Amino acid sequence: MVKDYTFIRKDILTRTVIFEGVIETVSPLRIGAGKNDLSPTSLARDTVLKDKDGNPVIPGSSWKGIFRSTGERILRGKNIEVCTGVGQDYCLKIKRKDDEFQKYLRENIIDRAVELFWDYTCLNCKLFGTMSVLGNLRFFDSTPINATLGIRTMIAISRTEGAVASHALVTVEFVEPGSTFNFKLLGYNLPNYAIGYLVSIMKMIHDGYVQVGGHKSRGFGFVKFKELSFTSTGKSKIGDEDVEVNLNSVKEKGDAFFEKMKPYIEAFEHVKLDYPKK
Ligand SMILES: [Zn+2]
Numbered sequence: 001m002v003k004d005y006t007f008i009r010k011d012i013l014t015r016t017v018i019f020e021g022v023i024e025t026v027s028p029l030r031i032g033a034g035k036n037d038l039s040p041t042s043l044a045r046d047t048v049l050k051d052k053d054g055n056p057v058i059p060g061s062s063w064k065g066i067f068r069s070t071g072e073r074i075l076r077g078k079n080i081e082v083c084t085g086v087g088q089d090y091c092l093k094i095k096r097k098d099d100e101f102q103k104y105l106r107e108n109i110i111d112r113a114v115e116l117f118w119d120y121t122c123l124n125c126k127l128f129g130t131m132s133v134l135g136n137l138r139f140f141d142s143t144p145i146n147a148t149l150g151i152r153t154m155i156a157i158s159r160t161e162g163a164v165a166s167h168a169l170v171t172v173e174f175v176e177p178g179s180t181f182n183f184k185l186l187g188y189n190l191p192n193y194a195i196g197y198l199v200s201i202m203k204m205i206h207d208g209y210v211q212v213g214g215h216k217s218r219g220f221g222f223v224k225f226k227e228l229s230f231t232s233t234g235k236s237k238i239g240d241e242d243v244e245v246n247l248n249s250v251k252e253k254g255d256a257f258f259e260k261m262k263p264y265i266e267a268f269e270h271v272k273l274d275y276p277k278k
Contacts, residue, residue: 004239005114006189008126010134014235017195019185019202021228021257023058023142028150028174028220031058031213046172048149056147056175058212060139063185067139068128070201070210075123081276082122090130091121091276098131105132119277127194136194140184147179154218172215180226191242195232196268199261202228206254228257241274243267 006014033049048056068085075082083091092098097120104113117126117133129135152172187198202225204210211221229251237244245263252260 003115003118005118006235007136007191007194007239008114008117009189013188015189015232015238016234017187017190017230017232019183019187019198019228019230021183022145022226023181023183023223024226025147025175025177025179025181025223026208027177027222028152028215029058029179029213029223030172030174030215030220031056031062046170048173048175051141051143055144056149057144058142058181060141062212063139063142063183064128064137066205066210066212067137067198067201068124070204071124071127071197074197074200074204080123080273082124085124085128085130091125092117092130095120095276102132119275122276123194123197123273127190127197136188136190137198138186138188140186142181142183144175145180145182147181148176150174150176174215174220183225183228189238191238191271192236192245192264192267193241193243193271194238194268195230195245196261196264196266199230199258199264200268203258203265206258225254225257227251227253230257230261241271243270 006012030046031049033047049059051057072082072084083089083094092101097116101113101116104110104116121130125133127135127137150173152174154170154172155168185198187195190198205212205223206225208222212223213221215221230249232248236246236248243266245267247261247263250257250260258265
């Protein structure tokens with residue numbers, strides 16, 4: 001029997017899932033505008049990232065990084081092999097399959113490239129993407145529904161020495177607790193276990209095990225999903241190893257959403273992955 005590689009195929013679209021909802025900040029939140037204003041030795045003004053209209057945003061690229069690193073923690077906790085995806089630490093490189101993979105792509109031997117990518121990459125490489133391969137997820141920028149900005153004067157700690165520098169006061173702009181943002185995530189050709197994996201990540205964020213943005217040690221960055229919806233269109237099972245779930249639409253407030261999505265979380269907990277190979 002030919003293996004079903006739908007999950008990693010980019011030439012067909014058999015399932016689309018959409019997560020949409022509202023994020024509420026439960027502590028101050030700060031997504032920085034860049035590193036150029038982070039001088040620890042001057043009275044720096046540290047502003048939050050804003051869109052062209054001056055509204056604070058949580059960029060999709062930030063969500064992607066948070067989801068990937070949180071997922072990594074979950075997978076390591078389950079003793080499932082996973083790479084960090086940072087720098088040279090990605091599966092194809094670690095497994096020394098990089099050159100072979102590139103060769104198949106160059107010579108347009110797509111079947112072999114797909115087979116090799118399946119066998120020698122972790123769930124995160126497949127979902128979030130890696131060198132020369134796009135992932136299956138699209139994170140949208142979160143824009144405010146109702147957000148208030150605040151300013152706090154803090155003592156900046158030198159990052160290199162861990163010492164308090166002289167004249168080290170910094171005015172830090174942040175998003176006030178109780179602010180709300182929209183949230184949207186699209187997924188393509190996702191197996192049920194991958195949906196359950198994403199829901200597990202979202203639950204970690206919701207339950208306060210993960211912080212978003214900067215000043216984490218000062219207690220910044222806790223957010224909750226005030227409400228969330230999930231819709232799936234197309235096939236309801238993707239790939240040979242996937243676990244059956246029949247639940248195509250859920251719309252709930254916070255905790256109730258995660259309760260209703262349990263069948264997907266269970267699909268993730270019960271799946272036996274045949275990748276990455278040693
Ligand atoms: Zn990987």
